[in-house]
Amino acid sequence: MMKFTKQNFFLLLGGMIIYVVDIGVDFWVASRYFCQGQYSWSILILCFRGLSSIITQIFSYEWFKNDWEGTDTGKLKLVFLIHLFHCGIFVRYWFALKYGCQVAFKQTSSRGASEADPSNFIQKQTIDAVTDINMLRVFKTFLETTPQLFLQIFILMEHGKTHFYQYAAIMMSFCGISLSMVDYQISLRKSLPDKDEFHVLSKFMYLFYKLLTITSWILSISLITLLSVRISVILMIFLWICGFTWTLKQHTTFCKSKKMEFLYRTVVGIILIFSFFNIKGRRTKVCISIYYATHTVVTLGILFVYMFWKPSIIKEICFTIVSILTVLSLVLGIIFLVVYYSHFHPTTYCRPQACSDEVDGLAGQKDNVKTDRFQNFLMQ
Numbered sequence: 001m002m003k004f005t006k007q008n009f010f011l012l013l014g015g016m017i018i019y020v021v022d023i024g025v026d027f028w029v030a031s032r033y034f035c036q037g038q039y040s041w042s043i044l045i046l047c048f049r050g051l052s053s054i055i056t057q058i059f060s061y062e063w064f065k066n067d068w069e070g071t072d073t074g075k076l077k078l079v080f081l082i083h084l085f086h087c088g089i090f091v092r093y094w095f096a097l098k099y100g101c102q103v104a105f106k107q108t109s110s111r112g113a114s115e116a117d118p119s120n121f122i123q124k125q126t127i128d129a130v131t132d133i134n135m136l137r138v139f140k141t142f143l144e145t146t147p148q149l150f151l152q153i154f155i156l157m158e159h160g161k162t163h164f165y166q167y168a169a170i171m172m173s174f175c176g177i178s179l180s181m182v183d184y185q186i187s188l189r190k191s192l193p194d195k196d197e198f199h200v201l202s203k204f205m206y207l208f209y210k211l212l213t214i215t216s217w218i219l220s221i222s223l224i225t226l227l228s229v230r231i232s233v234i235l236m237i238f239l240w241i242c243g244f245t246w247t248l249k250q251h252t253t254f255c256k257s258k259k260m261e262f263l264y265r266t267v268v269g270i271i272l273i274f275s276f277f278n279i280k281g282r283r284t285k286v287c288i289s290i291y292y293a294t295h296t297v298v299t300l301g302i303l304f305v306y307m308f309w310k311p312s313i314i315k316e317i318c319f320t321i322v323s324i325l326t327v328l329s330l331v332l333g334i335i336f337l338v339v340y341y342s343h344f345h346p347t348t349y350c351r352p353q354a355c356s357d358e359v360d361g362l363a364g365q366k367d368n369v370k371t372d373r374f375q376n377f378l379m380q
Contacts, residue, residue, distance in 0.1 A: 004126045004190070009097070009104040012130060015137075015179055016093045022172050023049075026148070029169045044151055052144030053086045055267060056136045060088040062260055063132060089136060096129035131187040134180065141180040142271040146214065149173035154222045157322065174211070181210045202344040209340050212333030213292065214275055219326040220299040223306060223319075235298075236273060243272030285341075292334060299330055 033042040061083040103126050225232035247265040255261040271277045276291045
């Protein structure tokens, strides 16, 4: 298991600050739209925020309940109340910063120490705490941040008028997506001993691959939404049904209860609308090829429709710029994807005993709960 360093501690602290700023920006933008009489935009922003918060609180509390099974029920009740007021993520940040401070600033490294050594135990607690936070941030990214980015870009394309708070919301969305993607992969490599270290070049390759493909797709669905909101909604529902069906066929066992497993598969279906998501930890060359080939065909189809049917709601010069950005982002994103998987993606996906078809069945073993949880939650 890799070490939790001072740099990791400050990155964790910065992530918490950005999380708080992101909440403030969302309410600021929503209030500005409300004051301008754009009630539908304001409500949508608050709905995205509320939905993502509710779902992340549910998963966070469920994980606390699983990890603290058999402990003091009074402490669990207090945690439930904290999650009820949508502050569960801050409890997790408090634990992560507490353990991280002990590891990064107070503990001395001892190479020959065993896993029973107190410093190694706190090290593992820190990695587990940060891992859970990053898993929840991935949920938030695709339930709130990415839809928020889509909404802001659509509003800019539809009205053409720009304000500072719109740019602030877009910048915060890009920052949120970038940090959650990279932090997720860092946690993956720190949590699983067979994963390679995530070097600087690997981070940039992975970041550009994700950001560019997601940006291209958001621009595409923004264009189709300008053409017809009804068609856009139907397309999103169809893509979610496809993703949810694929998740069902994978027979995931990420959660202990059937209700939570259904919620997990529902969330995965939403994530698959925007980005590829590997839920079994297996090699996915065929699946990822089909996924991005489909996105490419749909994107080019949307641009093709606009070439022969230029609606009056968008100026020709605006369409030219958007179409160039869409194609350029898609091409560059695919290039970074190929380079990343060819040269920077770890060849080993899980420990040898976990590389069989039973990888999702590890939750039933008497191994560490959090390590198992992460092995059942793999995104590439």
